[in-house]
Ligand SMILES: *[C@@H]1O[C@H](CO)[C@@H](O)[C@H](O)[C@H]1NC(C)=O
Ligand SMILES: *[C@@H]1O[C@H](CO)[C@@H](O)[C@H](O)[C@H]1NC(C)=O
């Protein structure tokens with residue numbers, strides 16, 4: 001039931017009482033006005049009181065946060081507005097705590113989250129900050145929301161703010177965090193210093209710039225067996241440095257979209273799923289051995305060449321003699337042939353034969 005319907009209901013009661021006398025009309029107005037203040041729907045928002053949802057879309061050039069969020073709000077959706085900064089206690093009403101469970105702030109051009117921005121939202125389960133342009137994230141941005149289970153930050157964190165994000169996500173108050181979505185943020189590694197401070201079960205890193213996941217992050221993941229990781233649409237570099245990640249992918253079954261984890265480099269392996277590589281492909285020993293064997297072959301060939309030249313040099317007298325001998329033998333042979341030829345081509349002899 002929307003708040004406007006409630007207002008109609010009130011005015012209906014109002015008209016019934018109106019027939020009985022002015023005295024009661026005044027009483028009713030007094031009774032209803034404080035109720036109206038508490039239940040008021042913020043201007044340019046729509047409110048569904050029975051489900052507890054308040055939705056604020058861009059309407060009539062409204063920028064900034066709505067002023068008086070009703071106390072009964074359990075879901076607040078603000079979308080498509082221009083909210084550069086989330087200040088401290090942005091969602092508290094007169095310093096009192098709200099019962100809010102879901103807060104969606106996607107597509108609002110948010111650039112800065114100040115310390116304790118979500119203060120007072122002690123029941124908050126889901127926070128969606130997707131599709132903003134976060135450049136400054138306080139390390140205390142997520143303080144004061146101990147019940148948070150899902151945090152969505154897809155396509156929202158500018159590359160310069162990655163280190164700040166890592167600081168903000170280290171908040172002890174995120175101990176109940178169960179699902180963290182970080183798709184589309186050009187991240188190169190897992191932007192969390194530790195994984196054992198959360199109750200994390202799903203880590204979504206789809207569509208980032210991860211080329212490899214190093215041994216440090218992999219051993220953290222091995223220790224947190226419950227965590228499921230999503231890694232599609234990342235430009236994996238499939239050389240021998242990928243070995244640790246490769247075996248984690250094949251061994252641990254923690255990556256939920258392993259078949260969509262694809263090599264983008266080197267050229268020869270572009271488009272090949274990482275899990276389809278062979279052990280030798282990511283074996284640095286193998287790769288080094290190959291290089292070493294080529295170098296070794298080169299050295300051996302060079303040595304053979306040098307030995308050959310030395311033999312030639314040392315035997316230069318003998319070789320000369322040998323060459324002379326050959327030349328002499330050839331000449332003798334040629335002379336014999338010459339003689340035979342002359343005999344064969346003698347016309348007189350030919351006539352005799354006929
Ligand atoms: C907030 O508190 C001030 C005084 O403390 C009061 O005048 C005002 O009506 C309160 N606002 C709300 C929305 O409760
Ligand atoms: C991004 O965030 C939304 C919530 O706004 C979520 O539903 C969606 O699954 C997220 N992930 C991706 C990969 O888009």
Ligand SMILES: *[C@@H]1O[C@H](CO)[C@@H](O)[C@H](O)[C@H]1NC(C)=O
Pocket residue numbers: 155183184185186207233
């Ligand atoms: C990947 O993320 C970028 C933002 O970083 C976004 O513009 C693009 O649409 C995303 N691609 C897919 C396939 O989701």
Ligand SMILES: *[C@@H]1O[C@H](CO)[C@@H](O)[C@H](O)[C@H]1NC(C)=O
Pocket residue numbers: 189190191192193194195214216217218220
């Ligand atoms: C993941 O790797 C990055 C970069 O090497 C590092 O800063 C971060 O602490 C690691 N996080 C975990 C949880 O291993």
Ligand SMILES: *[C@@H]1O[C@H](CO)[C@@H](O)[C@H](O)[C@H]1NC(C)=O
Pocket residue numbers: 247250251
């Ligand atoms: C797990 O990885 C190791 C290398 O770290 C490898 O030797 C082993 O064969 C793998 N086990 C399975 C079951 O794939």
